[in-house]
Amino acid sequence: MTEVSMRARDAMTEDISLLAFLSHYLDRELPARPPRADHMPWGWEGHILFADMLVRGVRPRLLVELGTHTGVSFFAFCEAVRAAWLPTRCIAVDTWKGDEQAGFYGEEVYADVAAHAEAHYPLIATLMRMPFDEALASMDEASIDILHIDGLHTYDAVRHDFDAWLPKVRPGGIVLLHDVAEQREGFGVWKLWLEIAPLSPETCRFPHSHGLGVWRKPGGPALDDVFLRALLASGPEASAAVQAMILHLHRQMRCRRQLAERDEQARDLDRRRHAAETACADLHTRLADLHAYLADLEQRQASLMASRSWRMTRPLRAIAAWARSVLAGHAGRAGRD
Ligand SMILES: C[S@@+](CC[C@H](N)C(=O)[O-])C[C@H]1O[C@@H](n2cnc3c(N)ncnc32)[C@H](O)[C@@H]1O
Structure with a gap:
């Protein structure tokens, strides 16, 4: 070489x-x-x-x-x-x-x-x-x-x-x-x-x-x-x-x-999005439950108001309402005096 x-x-x-x-x-x-x-x-x-x-x-x-x-x-x-x-x-x-x-x-x-x-x-x-x-x-x-x-x-x-x-x-x-x-x-x-x-x-x-x-x-x-x-x-x-x-x-x-x-930031955002979606779905479920509960209450109220006892106690409720308004007026005057 x-x-x-x-x-x-x-x-x-x-x-x-x-x-x-x-x-x-x-x-x-x-x-x-x-x-x-x-x-x-x-x-x-x-x-x-x-x-x-x-x-x-x-x-x-x-x-x-x-x-x-x-x-x-x-x-x-x-x-x-x-x-x-x-x-x-x-x-x-x-x-x-x-x-x-x-x-x-x-x-x-x-x-x-x-x-x-x-x-x-x-x-x-x-x-x-x-x-x-x-x-x-x-x-x-x-x-x-x-x-x-x-x-x-x-x-x-x-x-x-x-x-x-x-x-x-x-x-x-x-x-x-x-x-x-x-x-x-x-x-x-x-x-x-x-x-x-x-x-x-x-x-x-x-x-x-x-x-x-x-x-x-x-x-x-x-x-x-x-x-x-x-x-x-x-x-x-x-x-x-x-x-x-x-x-x-x-x-x-x-x-x-x-x-x-x-990548880590994207994964973190994804985790947070997933958590927010889960929380949102949870809120929807609770809202639907509340709606159902409300509908049930309304229905019960309607049937209560339609009941005979409700109608028979109407005068009593009127007297109670009148008494409340009289008492409230009295309390208001006493406060001003
Ligand atoms: C530019 S910084 C060092 C940066 C470091 N090499 C890095 O990678 O980030 C300078 C440092 O030197 C130290 N320093 C400067 N003069 C010094 C001296 N005469 N005796 C001891 N420390 C000194 C300062 O306290 C400071 O922390």
């Missing part, structure tokens, strides 16, 4: 492995379990599928997230770890008080996240409720395989978080930066991205859902995972094609979830 045909065969094997990897996601549900359904439509929702792919590709021992809030991203990572049966430790660092961009929030958010972590990921999730800088001391150098930075998104804050935490990431580890596409006033992740992207040959940047930068720390071994190789190390065209496929799969999953939600 010539070198050219060997290269073509290797490329084809690579493509087939990649397709096999991606086909795992066809016809599947969104791999996420947020604490509450109303937490889903958050900015991070569009990256949930990628979180699963990344975790499968990296097989991290330690994953750290800076900025968890309601846990959309954190539980996407935890769920990916659980689904792949990995022995990964996922650490979430947050004050769970909020910040000027995410907004400040109450104790119930932390209570929700802690209860969800305890209920579903007791062996996977660890919550560190403290400022990022304080958590630094408890992390070993070069120990983190995946670091997700999603705290305050001002340039100064994100630059500080990146610089402070980078030594904790192992060479070849992955740093994720959320909101990298956000250009609103006060957001500076895009600026940090411009500075750090040239420092690594293995990066990519998803533009959707506020943007997610994927940055591989230089110095690690060559990537051995076919998906990560295609995304980060096979050039811009291959990376763009993989990104497009991920987005397509994500949209497909989202449509399927929306369809399932609509």
Whole structure:
């Protein structure tokens, strides 16, 4: 076999492995379990599928997230770890008080996240409720395989978080930066991205859902995972094609979830319609019973009035009616006096 045909065969094997990897996601549900359904439509929702792919590709021992809030991203990572049966430790660092961009929030958010972590990921999730800088001391150098930075998104804050935490990431580890596409006033992740992207040959940047930068720390071994190789190390065209496929799969999953939600709503409406119809039929039956009862009463009244005793007691009823009217008049005058 010539070198050219060997290269073509290797490329084809690579493509087939990649397709096999991606086909795992066809016809599947969104791999996420947020604490509450109303937490889903958050900015991070569009990256949930990628979180699963990344975790499968990296097989991290330690994953750290800076900025968890309601846990959309954190539980996407935890769920990916659980689904792949990995022995990964996922650490979430947050004050769970909020910040000027995410907004400040109450104790119930932390209570929700802690209860969800305890209920579903007791062996996977660890919550560190403290400022990022304080958590630094408890992390070993070069120990983190995946670091997700999603705290305050001002340039100064994100630059500080990146610089402070980078030594904790192992060479070849992955740093994720959320909101990298956000250009609103006060957001500076895009600026940090411009500075750090040239420092690594293995990066990519998803533009959707506020943007997610994927940055591989230089110095690690060559990537051995076919998906990560295609995304980060096979050039811009291959990376763009993989990104497009991920987005397509994500949209497909989202449509399927929306369809399932609509189906559930339709089933609920059907149940309510059925209950209303049953109640209506019940009312009709009771109305028919009342009509029958009324007809019976009318008939009895008619036969009573036609009876001899009724006719004979007519003078008595007239006297009683007269007495009632006299008494009523008397009572009325007494009241006025
Ligand atoms: C954008 S939210 C995180 C969103 C989350 N990743 C998701 O998927 O929905 C930012 C969070 O970072 C936290 N935060 C910001 N700066 C922090 C700091 N220096 N130390 C600890 N927590 C911080 C805030 O409390 C807030 O909950």
